[in-house]
Amino acid sequence: MFRDARDYQILFLSLFLCLGLVTRDWTLRPAVIGVAIATTLLTQTLFSLWGSYQAVGNGQTGELVLPATLTGGSPSGRWQLAWDNFAFNWRSPLISALGLSLLLRVDHLPTMALAAFVAIASKFLLKVDGKHFFNPANLGIIAALSFTHDAWVSPGQWGEEIWYALIFLGAGGMVLKRVGRWDTTAAFLGSYALLEALRNLYLGWTWDVWLHRLSSGSLLLFALFMVTDPRSIPNARPARLIWALSIAGLTFVLRNYFYLSTAVFWTLFLLSPLTIALDRLWQSDRFVWKGWAARQSVIG
Amino acid sequence: MKNLRVVIIGAIAVIACFCFARPVLAFCGFYVAKADTSLYNEASQVIIARDGDRTVLTMANDYQGEVADFAMVVPVPTVLQEGQVNVGEPAIVQRLDDFSAPRLVEYFDPDPCEPVRLFDEAEMMLPSAAPQSAGRGAASDEALGVTVEAQFAVGEYEIVILSAEESDGLETWLIQTGYNIPRGASELLQPYIRQGLKFFVAKVNLDEFDRAGFQQLRPLQIAYESPRFMLPIRLGMMNAQGDQDLVAYLLTPDGQVELTNYRTVKIPSDVNLPTYVEDQFGEFYGAMFQRSYERENKEVAFLEYAWSMAGCDPCSAEPLNAEELRQAGAFWVAPNSSPWESNVFITRLHVRYSRNKFPEDLAFQQTNNQEFFQGRYVMQHPFLNGASCPAGREYRRSLPARFEQEAQTLARLTGWNINDIRRQLPAVGVRPVDESDDTWWEELWQRSSQLLNQFATAG
Structure with missing residues (x-):
């Protein structure tokens, strides 16, 4: 049905989230899920754009053939090109956000925003040979547990x-x-x-x-x-x-x-x-x- | 707030928990008889105060048998020395119980014909009990592999702390020393021995007990440091039949405590019930608890109360002062500090467990969850005197539907027969449909009465 296995993952994680909300009385608020999704998507966008900008500067633009006039041009031209080349990956951040919502419990919204930011930022910043080695959602959970005083996970909840x-x-x-x-x-x-x-x-x-x-x-x-x-x-x-x-x-x-x-x-x-x-x-x-x-x- | 009266019937709720839930109860360890009488303790209540690895466990005894026969064996994580064991105040458990018990509150409808000022209306809105947010003989002993780590007397109790290498040896030691432990105990003792746990064994010194003139056994308190945050329940299931009830009051500085190996579920709360429930709140709570327990497949722990000890709304008892909190084991509370400064969060968990649904001991964790919760049930008394103005008629017409709603809620929560409930609803004294000839639009514009008035004036 779906071409991308991540679509199944998104479907199932959303299903679990609904199942949990309906049949398990969690301390899960829609606002927290909203913050998780918004933060992951925003972080992904910003880092992708920056990555794209860098790539344009280095002339690595994948399959796109660039007009000679644009390459190595002014910063605004570079941004324009970066924007044109920017492909938005919404699936991975959404999966991370759903994972965080399922596993992490917080008292306050900024804590979830922190977890979501760390999750996505780690994909771009903590890389070896171009591969990230931390599971984004897991790192977000560890960050929230370590750096804040209002986050917890409930292993018994299911x-x-x-x-x-x-x-x-x-x-x-x-x-x-x-x-x-x-x-x-x-x-x-x-x-x-x-x-x-x-x-x-x-x-x-x-x-x-x-x-x-x-x-x-x-x-x-x-x-x-x-x-x-x-x-x-x-x-x-x-x-x-x-x-x-x-x-x-x-x-x-x-x-x-x-x-x-x-x-x-x-x-x-x-x-x-x-x-x-x-x-x-x-x-x-x-x-x-x-x-x-x-x-x-x-x-x- | 003159027409808003909140009545707390906490005491009835206490009865609800411990009288109507009457299955045989046993403690987290087991009671062992020194004579061949069958001993069952009636209610298990524990207070666990914990900050970091430091723990104070208070075990309340509601032991009903002969004091001479009383003895208990509880697995504990560390060897306890004399200074780590204390006899607590019996009243403190009762205080915590009263303070955190599920509560019935009542409100009175205002006279619908009296104009109501807006701010009054705001005040009359039912405060939501739903989540609010706010601001944890030596030679033979050796042969049996049993080591007496410590032996001392505290108050009316004689305490022995044992470590053992083999469960058979421990069983033999206990029997030789005069404890008639339940059959098959050795099998259950083994996992605890192998986990490196020690055994806290207590019996009553009769001379001391008689001399002090106590009417009942006082709670035993133990203080220890361990990363293990658990309560052994398996041993307690040996000498009991059927379901057992345990109410745990968990005090931490940070927030709610929950189970990590079973689900923690909030008891149904914040519902409007028919007013006649006032007289049978205990029965209501007992029936509702049992039904919720069955609905959750008998395998969850129920959250009955979670709140900062610095406040309560409504309060079912006076908040505990610093001294009482310290008596309950909250060692981090400074003596003589104001109750509003006390950094204590209380979680009341009610676990009804049986051998087949709760195979594992209870494991807890502190969370930073600051959400407040209470088991709270609302009676809204209708205004039944007069009220002949249009608003009054409208109000009276709305009552049967409201009563029906309350009756259905009660039936759903308790499983009681809806018709029995309906029979006990108050009589409104109005015919719900044809009480007035006024249609709703006439009610809206009141033109007919205006016309009549005009005719009257003209005539």
Whole structure:
């Protein structure tokens, strides 16, 4: 139906947001979602424009053939050209905004604006070899948790109902199949479940304790929609598997031995730089969203 | 505000929570009998005051059996020394309960024929209880793998802090020392031992208890530092049948506390109910709680109150002063500070749990959520005297629909029969449809009465 897998992602994340608003009494206000969306889109626009301006100056304009008179002209001419060459990517910032709205809770709007700004700005500023290595929404959450005193995440908010799990798995599966990153989710969930099972066995809890710990809706949402962001995770499959196993291991340790309720977010944040090393070790083609490849070379 | 009277019936709400929710209750640890009597504690109430890793846990006893038989075993994160255990004031739990209990408020409709000044109208608008925003024998012991880490007496209690290597050894130790612990306890003790938890074991020193002349057991308080913010409930499910109720009062400096491994759901609040509910508010709350619990598939914790301790609106009891807050464990409150300066946020969570829906112990987290919430139920008394002016007739005509609405709300929340509810609604004393011959446009322009007046004057 959609050409771009991100359209499915937007559809599903919006669906979860509506589902949450209707069936889960969250402390989620429409104004907060509005601020998240507006900030991410605005930040993306500004950074894209600037990137485009820089690119025009360097004569790297992708597939556009430029009139000789315009290249290297006056700043206003350069801006004009940058504007003409500017392709607005609205999908990625929207996905980040929806992700933030689903996961992050704030008392005040500026906190959400900060999280949304950091999320998008990180894509442009924290890059190695042209690839951003932090998951934007995750970095936004970490920034809000660290630098403000009115942000929190609610890991218990989705409950453990099985039909939510099925919806998440179904929707996530569709997106991942199109993107080809299901291996990461499988490796993460599989190894995390195994670690929790071993712990359960050691402690001597009944198995319903294990099942309860794994059927958390928030964990599934993370596993299907955040840990799999194809643009920021390692490119090669072996690298991705190692990466997913590391995330599962560190999450397990932070959750069970440091009692961090936000363990998954901190883990992803701490291990994201590992992507760079893993990409060096295993060379592979970088992921590009279908139909977007041509533009990517310009705006990064 | 003379025609706006707010009546708080907090005491009834307390009854609602602890009398109408009458399933057998047990505590977060388990009570063990020294004789073979079946012991169940009636209500579990805990206060947890927490700032950073520092925690003060107050466990209230509503133990009904023979004091001689009382004993409890609670897993705790660290070894506790004598100074870390205290006997609290029994009244403090009651104070917190009264202060945070779901409340019934009442308002009175004004005389519809009296002109109402605008600012009065503003005052009469029902204040929303919806979210507002505002400004946490040694040789044998060794053989059993049980270590007595500390042993001391506090008030009427004798306390032993144990660490153990194996659950069988701990079970044997407890039995040998005279605690008749429930069957199968060893299986449940093992996960706690392996998580490195210690065991807080308390029983009553009868001489001390009799000498002090206490009528009931006083709450036990323990203070410790641990990153673990949890409450063990699994042990407590061993010697109880069916659902159990736990009310936790969580005091933090930052904001609301919520569960991280179960959903935290707000209890239905801020609804208008028929006025006759006043006499049976306890039954109403009990029925509504049970129905909400079933509707949420019996697997959530309910938020009943979340507010800064610096205020309340409406107040169901006097706000706690600094001394009382410190008694409740809020160690960061400076002595003698004004209640308005106290940096304490209270969260009241009501958890009704059973073995099959709550397999895991409760894990909490502090959030910075400053949203206020209270379980608040509104009675709006109609104005039923006279009111013969057009506005009065219009008002009276509107009443049956309003009553019906309130009746349906009550039926929806409690599952009570709608017809039984309707029978108890007040009589308006008007025929809703053909009470007046005036059509609405005549009411609007009042031309017929003007004409009559004109005729009268002309005649």
